[in-house]
Amino acid sequence: xxxxxxxxxxxxxxxxxxxxxxxxxxxxxxxxxxxxxxxxxxxxxxxxxxxxxxxxxxxxxxxxxxxxxxxxxxxxxxxxxxxxxxxxxxxxxxxxxxxxxxxxxxxxxxxxxxxxxxxxxxxxxxxxxxxxxxxxxxxxxxxxxxxxxxxxxxxxxxxxxxxxxxxxxxxxxxxxxxxxxxxxxxxxxxxxxxxxxxxxxxxxxxxxxxxxxxxxxxxxxxxxxxxxxxxxxxxxxxxxxxxxxxxxxxxxxxxxxxxxxxxxxxxxxxxxxxxxxxxxxxxxxxxxxxxxxxxxxxxxxxxxxxxxxxxxxxxxxxxxxxxxxxxxxxxxxxxxxxxxxxxxxxxx
Amino acid sequence: xxxxxxxxxxxxxxxxxxxxxxxxxxxxxxxxxxxxxxxxxxxxxxxxxxxxxxxxxxxxxxxxxxxxxxxxxxxxxxxxxxxxxxxxxxxxxxxxxxxxxxxxxxxxxxxxxxxxxxxxxxxxxxxxxxxxxxxxxxxxxxxxxxxxxxxxxxxxxxxxxxxxxxxxxxxxxxxxxxxxxxxxxxxxxxxxxxxxxxxxxxxxxxxxxxxxxxxxxxxxxxxxxxxxxxxxxxxxxxxxxxxxxxxxxxxxxxxxxxxxxxxxxxxxxxxxxxxxxxxxxxxxxxxxxxxxxxxxxxxxxxxxxxxxxxxxxxxxxxxxxxxxxxxxxxxxxxxxxxxxxxxxxxxxxxxxxxxxxxxxxxxxxxxxxxx
Numbered sequence: 007x008x009x010x011x012x013x014x015x016x017x018x019x020x021x022x023x024x025x026x027x028x029x030x031x032x033x034x035x036x037x038x039x040x041x042x043x044x045x046x047x048x049x050x051x052x053x054x055x056x057x058x059x060x061x062x063x064x065x066x067x068x069x070x071x072x073x074x075x076x077x078x079x080x081x082x083x084x085x086x087x088x089x090x091x092x093x094x095x096x097x098x099x100x101x102x103x104x105x106x107x108x109x110x111x112x113x114x115x116x117x118x119x120x121x122x123x124x125x126x127x128x129x130x131x132x133x134x135x136x137x138x139x140x141x142x143x144x145x146x147x148x149x150x151x152x153x154x155x156x157x158x159x160x161x162x163x164x165x166x167x168x169x170x171x172x173x174x175x176x177x178x179x180x181x182x183x184x185x186x187x188x189x190x191x192x193x194x195x196x197x198x199x200x201x202x203x204x205x206x207x208x209x210x211x212x213x214x215x216x217x218x219x220x221x222x223x224x225x226x227x228x229x230x231x232x233x234x235x236x237x238x239x240x241x242x243x244x245x246x247x248x249x250x251x252x253x254x255x256x257x258x259x260x261x262x263x264x265x266x267x268x269x270x271x272x273x274x275x276x277x278x279x280x281x282x283x284x285x286x287x288x289x290x291x292x293x294x295x296x297x298x299x300x301x302x303x304x305x306x307x308x309x310x311x312x313x314x315x316x317x318x319x320x321x322x323x324x325x326x327x328x329x330x331x332x333x334x335x336x337x338x339x340x341x342x343x344x345x346x347x348x349x350x351x352x353x354x
Numbered sequence: 355x356x357x358x359x360x361x362x363x364x365x366x367x368x369x370x371x372x373x374x375x376x377x378x379x380x381x382x383x384x385x386x387x388x389x390x391x392x393x394x395x396x397x398x399x400x401x402x403x404x405x406x407x408x409x410x411x412x413x414x415x416x417x418x419x420x421x422x423x424x425x426x427x428x429x430x431x432x433x434x435x436x437x438x439x440x441x442x443x444x445x446x447x448x449x450x451x452x453x454x455x456x457x458x459x460x461x462x463x464x465x466x467x468x469x470x471x472x473x474x475x476x477x478x479x480x481x482x483x484x485x486x487x488x489x490x491x492x493x494x495x496x497x498x499x500x501x502x503x504x505x506x507x508x509x510x511x512x513x514x515x516x517x518x519x520x521x522x523x524x525x526x527x528x529x530x531x532x533x534x535x536x537x538x539x540x541x542x543x544x545x546x547x548x549x550x551x552x553x554x555x556x557x558x559x560x561x562x563x564x565x566x567x568x569x570x571x572x573x574x575x576x577x578x579x580x581x582x583x584x585x586x587x588x589x590x591x592x593x594x595x596x597x598x599x600x601x602x603x604x605x606x607x608x609x610x611x612x613x614x615x616x617x618x619x620x621x622x623x624x625x626x627x628x629x630x631x632x633x634x635x636x637x638x639x640x641x642x643x644x645x646x647x648x649x650x651x652x653x654x655x656x657x658x659x660x661x662x663x664x665x666x667x668x669x670x671x672x673x674x675x676x677x678x679x680x681x682x683x684x685x686x687x688x689x690x691x692x693x694x695x696x697x698x699x700x701x702x703x704x705x706x707x708x709x710x711x712x713x714x715x716x717x718x719x720x721x722x723x724x725x
Contacts, residue, residue: 070488166369170391170706236482237554245377245480246706316554317482319707320391 011292014133043135047124055268059086062268062309069313096257101163104254108162113259116155119148120269127276128202130286130294141202142194145277146187149232152270153179156241159263160251171250174320175234175241181324182231182238185331189224192335192342193281206285215282220338222282224331226307229274231327234267236312240320275304366394369706373402377480377710380720382694384709391705396698400691403724411684416442416651417516419684424510427690427722429472430665432465432501435514440595441660441671442516445653448645454518455597456638460531461504461513463627463634467538468497469665470578470620470627473717477617478549480714481558486549493541496534503527516651518644531635538628545621559614563700563712566611573696577667577689579716582619583611589663600637601630613715620717652679666690666717688722 021042025035060075060083067074075082100106126141128134138144153176160172194200196217197208208214215222231238241250252263279285279300288296318326372383381402387395407426411419423438424431436458443450450458471490478486498508504523505513513520549555565575567583580587586605590598606622608615653675661670667689674683693716700716701709 066484070485071492072488166367170369173390236484239482243482243707245482246710248376313485314548315483316478316486316549316552316558317707318554319558320705322554322557 011131013292014130014294047135048121050129051121051124051269051272052265054272055265056086056090058268058271058305059089059264061305065306065309066313069310090261093258093261098259099254099256101165101254103164105162105164108158109254110259112155112159112162113255113262115158116152116266117262117269119151119155120266120273122148123270123273124276126202127273128206128280128285129297130292133286133294134203137201137203140200142190142200142205142281145273146183146190149270149273150179150183152266156251159255163251163254165254167247167249168251168253171241171243171247171253174243174247175251178231178234178238178240178323178327181327182228182331185224185327185335186228186232188332188335188339189221189228190281191339192218192221195339195342195346202280202285206280206287209284209287213282213284218282218338218342220334221342222278224335224338225278225282228327228331229278230308230311231323233270233274233308235271235308237315237318238323239312239317240323243317245317271305271308272301275301275308278304364389372399377714379476379713379718382713382718382720382723384697384713386706386709388706391707393701393704393706393709396701396709398694398698400694400720400723403720405725407725408684408686411681413680415679416653416681419681420514420516421510421512424512425721426686426688426725427469427664427666427669427719428509429719430465430469431509431511432461432513433469433662433664433669435512436462436596437660437662437664437669437671439514439516440662441658441673442651442653444660445656445658445673445675446516446651448517448647450518450645451642452639453522453641454643454645456634457504457519457523457643458514458596459598459601459634460631460638461501461511461519463630464497464500466665467624467627468494470624471497473620473714474545474549474617477711477714478555480710481555483549483552483555486545489541489544489548493534493538496530500527500531500534503530515644517647518642522643528635531631535628535632535635539625542621542625550618550621556614558707558711559617559715560612561610562613562704562708563616563715564610564612565696565700569696569699570611573699574692575667575696576692577664578619578623579616579667579693579696581605582608582615584609589661589668593661595660595662601633603629613711616715616717650679652677661687664689666719666722667693686725688725690716690718690720690722691725694718694723 018039022035022039025038030038063085064074075085078084078088100109123145125135126138126144128137156175156179157172160168160175193205193214196214197205199205199208234241242252243250247253252260255263276297279297283300286293286297367388369386369388370383371386372378373381378384383399383402385397385399386393405425407422410422414422420435420438423434426434471494475487475490501511501513502508504527505511505520565579565583567580567585570580570583570585576587584607586607588605589595591605603626606619606626608619655675655677657672657674659670659672661668668687669689670687672685672687673681676682697713697716701712704712
């Protein structure tokens, strides 16, 4: 079991030793390992995204009394490959009236924060690319830059539908960042740190979802909105504004937006697992396997919600963020703080 | 630009919605004037599906036109058949055999349910309730299977004939119908549980797209849309045609005339249709299904107007005969066309999301709007 647990770590050690054996200076070795880490994270993201597209269709299918994809490969497992190949073969159409530079840039820019988020996620015991002392802050800060790409895409397409969509996207993502950040405050107060590894370590005996159920629910709702997933998929709003900011995108450029959405789904679920479900901790199984299992449980929750609820209206959306989630998360912070002080005063 | 207008200012935008748009239910086109997310005005643009059915009728014999009626409101072919053949029968004074009358009732009410199921499904979908789309379609599928048994086709059935129906239904029709009737109450419960009871659904439909009785009557709005406003007017009760007077059923009505009421009224109507079918299945007599008629129909000179309660409202056929084998003139009163007229009034001031849900709640079928 120990070897399965440390398979990635020993691989890392072996790589370092191998590089040192070539007589490389330490800074070069560090540089090389960083590149390997980056590739590993990218592989993890892409593998998950491809699988998630398949999983979402299957989950949706079974929730809707359908079978979902079942033609390409056993159980339709290669459907995503077929779709990706199809998208690669499509013409890359850029509207004549679009701002070509911005239009192209936006589709690439959307993917950068989506992958950058994984730098601070602890995938398992000691398996974290960069254990920053402001890990959580980094996550929120980088995550919020995705708004810029969406706005860019919507604005540069020079289409009224995409303009409406990107206006919605900006309003929604900025509004929901606030309850999202506040919901995490309770966890930070309990853990006493912004460092991901310490937050995980603080949940050794008790997961924070037990101590912070309100924060978890607030986080879950705000994260759904941040992800632009149903019932908060207003920026896309297929029934009203067709696909919002993405309406003019085609082929692989559209696929990049699509994939970024699923990459964000993984990262937001990974953060939820790290903050509320004890991260990679769990008995018997290797830590990284526990992490993946928990992340997929969270992803299933997100999918369940999406395939059950109709879309919320734009003014209700704002009302929910400012009039309900924000006060609730503030009260949660207050109660958590009071409880911590009380416990300290009583000497527990 | 003069100095004074260089400051920030806002203006309304014109947004072209349709004819290619996911939620215009076909090729409806609306020219929206928008103030941000809010709709200031709507202009209906129709005609993208115009096929000139009324003119075609003048070049077809009375029987030949039946398949064309399928293509009016393509979600309720049986009801369109019924309205047309009854108009011709009225013109010629034809008596229809009992068994055919009962079969017509069963088919018409099944079709009403099938049409309302599409309404429930597409309403849910227009609110992005994807799962709500699949459940009614699962049940509609079984109704279409029944149509296939009876007529050989699922959507454009052309099952009714002048003086009866095309053929008696096959034997396997009855057990399948009875199994469906037994399952349907549970299916309606599922729609209620998945869609009607949903908090977001209610927040998005209650108080939206209000149409009161006076305005509805002024615009000629009929059918479930009128009943949702609170007026219990149903041709099946008010001016019974066929053998509807023999059946016991209620007219569900709403109170507020909003999108939610229009939705609930249709769910209730499906339950009432179920009651009618159950009674018809119990009472249906044996016997012939078509009246003895000459091969070539030559109605006497004259004109006739016949209207039935379609799935969307009053479906009327105005026939003028010059004594030949072909109608001199046919006019069709399509309820979707009339109901759509009130649409710009209902959505003014709401958001674009309300506009989409209100359009879904009116339940238009463009085949009937454009004819």
